[in-house]
């Protein structure tokens with residue numbers, strides 16, 4: 001029997017009433033295993049209403065009450081790492097160890113939320129004028145929404161809701177319809193941890209559900225992570241509706257390799273960062289820029305390593321890389337490799353003919369490596385989001401930097417070198433939000449914030465870390481005077497108040 005994934009509203013599962021369902025496929029077998037309910041406008045409204053009702057008490061709850069629930073949730077999450085990872089592998093396709101890594105990085109943000117008291121500490125200035133004190137505090141916004149992509153069905157929601165609810169907001173999540181089960185498991189664990197009904201809600205669905213969240217008058221802020229065109233749309237629409245919005249988009253992450261780099265370490269890093277999770281990571285390295293004469297040697301070292309990658313179902317412990325999310329996406333990724341030679345690329349490895357015996361209907365594609373890629377090639381210009389690594393060659397550091405900075409994307413980037421001065425220059429000169437120095441996937445730890453520049457992020461706030469706390473709270477400044485009974489009355493003074 002096909003499994004059905006329903007909404008989670010007001011602390012319980014709610015069957016889809018719209019009658020519309022979407023298919024969820026196991027990417028390794030190509031089989032539709034699950035139906036996911038798609039929310040109507042009324043169902044989204046019910047979730048927002050539940051969140052609004054819960055905010056009346058959650059917004060007034062103490063820091064101690066909120067963090068104590070988050071500590072219990074953290075323990076449950078820790079105990080359920082494997083169960084969540086299994087759900088991710090069954091619907092996303094990534095290998096189990098990679099799915100466990102995603103849960104671990106999400107757990108880091110729960111850690112941060114458990115300690116939110118430190119971040120929410122206000123500021124006090126005493127005696128700013130005679131008997132006058134000023135304090136700055138931050139307060140929650142109300143109902144906030146999160147809209148998340150398929151590629152991290154557990155981690156990306158956890159970039160958002162732990163901080164949001166720790167700050168006193170209530171949350172409505174619209175996860176990706178392609179792999180919805182992990183979010184429901186998380187909702188159950190939050191309830192088990194004692195989270196009051198309605199503080200965390202999940203509505204599944206497509207554009208209908210998203211658009212309702214973007215226009216609903218009771219939704220105060222929207223966090224989005226996904227592709228650039230949709231991120232731009234979310235930012236424009238939610239902003240026009242008066243909401244605070246952060247919308248993280250797609251990427252094309254460059255790894256610059258200088259001639260003095262340790263080429264073995266650089267090749268290991270390039271292969272891990274390009275092909276891990278089949279390239280379906282927003283921080284995947286998709287373009288290596290080889291500077292000077294090292295290009296041939298570097299490409300050879302990448303090729304040697306890349307051809308050994310074992311591709312297979314994510315629940316096979318010997319697999320290092322799984323299938324792609326959908327057949328349509330698999331074919332799109334293949335089209336970039338198929339068209340590469342005609343666009344002037346040198347095709348070193350072509351993974352388009354790859355399949356796995358016994359799993360012929362899975363969404364398989366092998367490893368592809370394209371060398372001497374011109375910047376005009378579609379394989380360079382577009383975010384491919386698959387296991388295709390492009391290599392570009394330049395003569396100098398300056399040429400490489402200009403190439404990277406000309407990209408419309410600016411999510412992550414990395415430099416590989418032994419030269420501290422060059423690395424320092426790069427971190428100051430490159431136009432990207434996250435920079436690695438001999439680190440290929442520089443995803444910041446939870447207590448720093450994550451976010452890109454240019455078409456990789458629309459809005460003013462990066463996600464989690466201090467930016468997360470700022471995004472999910474608004475400032476209030478209180479100026480207080482307690483006059484001494486012995487003071488002479490101030491009298492009426494229509495002048496603008498001055499401090500003295």
Ligand code: NAD
Nearest residue numbers: 148149150175176207210225226227230248249250251282
């Ligand atoms: P996507 O943009 O297709 O979908 C993201 C979310 O938006 C989903 O919940 C989806 O249901 C919804 N959506 C899709 N089309 C919509 C529309 N027309 N109107 C309203 N809502 C819509 O992204 P995806 O394919 O799920 O995820 C992959 C993309 O996400 C890649 O581009 C990747 O780089 C990006 N990503 C970025 C980051 C980051 O931190 N910058 C992190 C992870 C993924």
